[in-house]
Amino acid sequence: MRITRVLSAAALMLGLAVTPAVADSTPSPSASEDGGAPTEAGTSFRTATEIEQGQTATASGSTGDYLYWSFPADAGQRPTVRATVKLPDTHAAETWQIDVYDGLRRRQSCQSGAQTRAVAADAASVEVACVLRTVRAWSEPWAGDPLPGTYYIRLTVVDLATSDLGLPVDAEVRVDSKDIGGAAAVDGELAHPLVPGAGAISESGEDEYTKKTLLASLEPSGGWASGWWSDRWVWTAIGGALAALAGIGGYALTRGSGRPSRVPPGA
Template sequence: MRTVRMLTAAALAAGGLLAGAGAAAAGSPSANASASPGGGAAGPTEAGTAFRTATPLQPGLRATAEASTGDYLYWVLPLDSGQRATVKASVKLPPAASRHAASTWRIDVYDGLRRRQACTYGAQSATAAKDAASVELSCTLRTVRPGAEPWAHDPLPGSYYVRLTAAEVAKEDLGQPVRVEVSAETRDTGGAFAVDGALAQPLVPGITARLAAEAEGGAAGPAGGDRPAAVGEPDGGWSGGRWSDRWVWTAAGGVLAALAGVFGYSLTRGRGRPQHVPPRG
């Protein structure tokens, strides 16, 4: 009976460890839970026109911009290992009376090496009818991994560039004014996607020169310079994949295995001994 009580208490303690791991993963920093580009706190009010001039955008903020149909609009946001990001865009189109045909809009996401990342789901491309007032786009990326093989195309920690443009539009409609809203939400996936190894540095353009300059006590970038836009980092800095709740699950599994061994031993330790036979007479 005492053994059963000990096993029950230990099992409850292991359950507490697992619950704590889930709570830590749920409580880790992530973007706001707005369901549309119209939600979230206000962010930047402009967009870049190339990778080099991309406007920095933190997850959870809503970026807006006034642009013209046919422009290429760029934003850049930091994504860390274990995060799964969803980028949303809303384009308010010109009045229907001034448009000549339907238009197709597209949103693409590139990593720090400017490799286009695939969308797991979402309306990455959408066609707006001639009389449509707006068009909505969405792209959910794969979970960012802390490391990968050199030949792999896995998303890695670093800067991610969002590009929005009209993929197909009538020539007569080029240059007409539009208003766009872009936001990004992130969700921490925990240790389920953790792997061994991690990048020495996140894939952020210009980060090597910046870290070298900081180590020498100099400026963080070229003097008065054309500093890369993508030097931002997530709240709390880059994790680098050093910690994941997979460690907690492994420890809890070891505890449960040890308890199972103790319980099995307690069931079998009295068997196999010769029974005492009282003397006759």
């Protein structure tokens, strides 16, 4: 009976330990509330249009333009960036490319996805994609790993006929992330995410003045975690509970009934 009570208490402990992870892994409501999604793109890193993960941003431009967007990504996420470009009715063969840069403007490699794609003449559209490596909470400065902060998307055509330069195009961009969890956890964290802060720009005119410009204001819906929580905590708790159960079970099996046998007097 005592062992049964111990097992029940241990099972309850495991349930309580797993509950936070289940709550964290529950997908948030789809961000198809794209009513407020951006409808234009920037033309440089400084003017990149901010988008949230799960939003489908659109923009109109001209063939040969550089189109820029930015989005936040936190530790443990593996972002996937997809872009679709609707091409003009008549055009020559051309090649489109999507690049992703981190908050230090280091170009991040894609572990999968068609980052560059050539299309035939008169094709209606082209799709490119980039699946980034998992964002780490901390890394050596020389490693170049993806770190928490702002990421920049650059979409452009890299090979086209001169006659097609300036033709109108329409682009759609979307970022989604997979939560990798404790498998990507590390034993360090950044003091601050790599997010460009506010800068001052001086402009000369009749009166010189300073205008404050916020270069990045978006952050993940739950705030910057910086690697504080992962499901590795859950597995650590489960391991500790199983070790305790093994100890209790071994003790119960080896201690016997706990009552000394009676020896008849004079035996």
